[in-house]
Amino acid sequence: MGLFNLGKKDDYGRQRRVEHRGRHLRASRTGGVALRAQAEAAGVNVTANTSTGFRVSGTPMINTQVALQNGRFVLRGRYREGPTKLNVSKTGATVSTRNALGSFNWIKPNRSSAKVAGVQVRGQNAAFLQMIYMLFVGLAMAVQVLIQALVVLFRLGVLLGGIVYRLALATPYAVAVTKRRFRNWRLARRVSQGMEGLEPPISAWTQEALIAGTALVLVAWGRERDPDEVAQAMQERVASNSETWPVLASATEDLVAVAARVQRLQDNDAEQRAEAPPMVMAALAQRMTEKAPEHTVSETILQADELALEDGDRTQRQEALIEIYADFAGIRFQEPEEVASATNATQSQPESAGGNRGPAPAAHGAYVALNTATEQELQNVPHLGPERARELITMRPITDLNQLTAINGIGATRLDDIRDYGVTLD
Known part of the structure; x- marks a missing residue:
């Protein structure tokens, strides 16, 4: 070993205790100089020391010595x-903790030790140094814990803030959905109980009467007008545009009669005047799904809406009536955001050299080839239901999109919708 451990470091990087521990000679600042001799036999150690005297010792169990x-x-x-150690002796037990400075005895502080610059200090001075050291260590640990706690709180705050933000965004939608479901539940109950004054009941109406009733409720009641006042005008407008509104045209003869029926419903009970439109629309939509083909169910409300828009922008009541019809008929309309996205994609395409617009990128991810698509694939194109899809197939080959105007119900406006959807002639 080096002379008096000079230059040697312990596990904490400090100068080891300055002492000499030879086989027969030991010297240190606190213990002085002593000669010693040691012998061992049958697990018993015999030691003679000029400083501490004569000792006989043994180890009956691990970490335990008697002498x-x-x-x-x-x-x-x-x-x-x-780092914590339990010390047991005949005078009692103590607990000490080892640290970078030395060892602190929690039961008997005077038995603490500290090493400063390689100099071993014991007793009260060591206890004082240890307490100062542990105070600073404790403060450092407290600061570290505080910083970690602040980091955790910050992350938790960010997480909670994100949740609150998402809830704030979702709340209006959730409230609207809840109100819509409650309204539909209430309407379903009222419809199931029947509507007094409506003869014959809607369950007995023909398909044409249901179509006429849907259009009258939306166009007349949607603008708070009496159905019998607008029925005749509607009949003339639909008849003169039968190619644009073929589904409505099939029910023109029923408009006046149906107008009289729904008018009586309001006249018989003034309290039902506000409740009648949504109730009748819900009942019509339910019955339409039972009597009419799926294509006719959707085309009825779409064509009725087009007819209503000729009188101006939709009213709030008309918006609500369309929503009720869609809910009770199981129809999902394209959201405004989806329409805007598809429109923007279409408008971003340059016109061809001939001035005609080329096929727009399909928002659904693929073009529909009019000359090769199956009947089912053609029905994915706006305004092409089963009947129109079959009629288109009989017209093949299609060499110009304008040929589609020959199909009953396809006008210039709907042709633009079909072109914007993303179709090709290949």
Whole structure:
């Protein structure tokens, strides 16, 4: 070993205790100089030391030593778990903790030790140094814990803020959906109980009467007008544009009669005047799904809406009536955002050299080839239901999109919708 451990470091990087521990000679600042001799036999150690005297010792169990030193009984036990150690002797037990400065005895502080610049300090001075050291260590740990807690709180705040933000965005939609479902539930109950004054009941109406009733409710009641006042005008407008509104045209003869029926419903009970439109629309939509083909169910409300728009922008009541019809008929209309996205994609395409617009990129991810698509594939194109899809197939080959105007119900406006959807002639 080096002379008096000079230059040697312990596990904490400090200068080891300045001492000499030879086989027969030991010297240190606190213990002085002593000569010693040691022998061992049958697990018993015999030690003679000029400073501490004569000692006989043994180890009956791990970390436990019993001895007779100069005629006195000695018991020592050292039981360690990490930096903390339990010390047992015949005078009692103490607990000490080892740290970078030395060791602090929690039960008997005067037995603490500290090492500063390689100089070992014991007793009260060591206890004082240890307490100062542990105070600073404790403060440093507290600051570290505080910083970690603040980081955790910050992350938690960000997480909660994100949740609150999402809830704030979702709340209006959730409230609207809840109100819509409650309204539909209430309407379904009222419809199931029947509507007094409506003869014959809607369940007995023909398909044409249902179509006429849907159009009248939306166009007349949607603008708070009496159905019998607008029925005749509607009949003339639809008849003169039968190619544009073929489904409505099939019910023109029923408009006046149906107008009289629904008018009586309001006249018989003034309290039902506000409740009648949504109730009748819900009942019509339910019955339409039972009597009419799926294509006719959707085309009825779409054509009725087009007819209503000729009188101006939709009213709030008309918006609500269309929504009720869609809910009770199981129809999903394209959201405004989806329409805007598809429109923007279409408008971004340059015109061809001939001035005609080429096929727009299909918002659904693929073009529909009019000359090769199946009947089912053609029905994915706006305004092409089963009947129109079959009629288109009989017209093949299609050499110009304008040929589609020959199909009953396809006008210039609907042709633009079909072109914007994304179709080709290949």
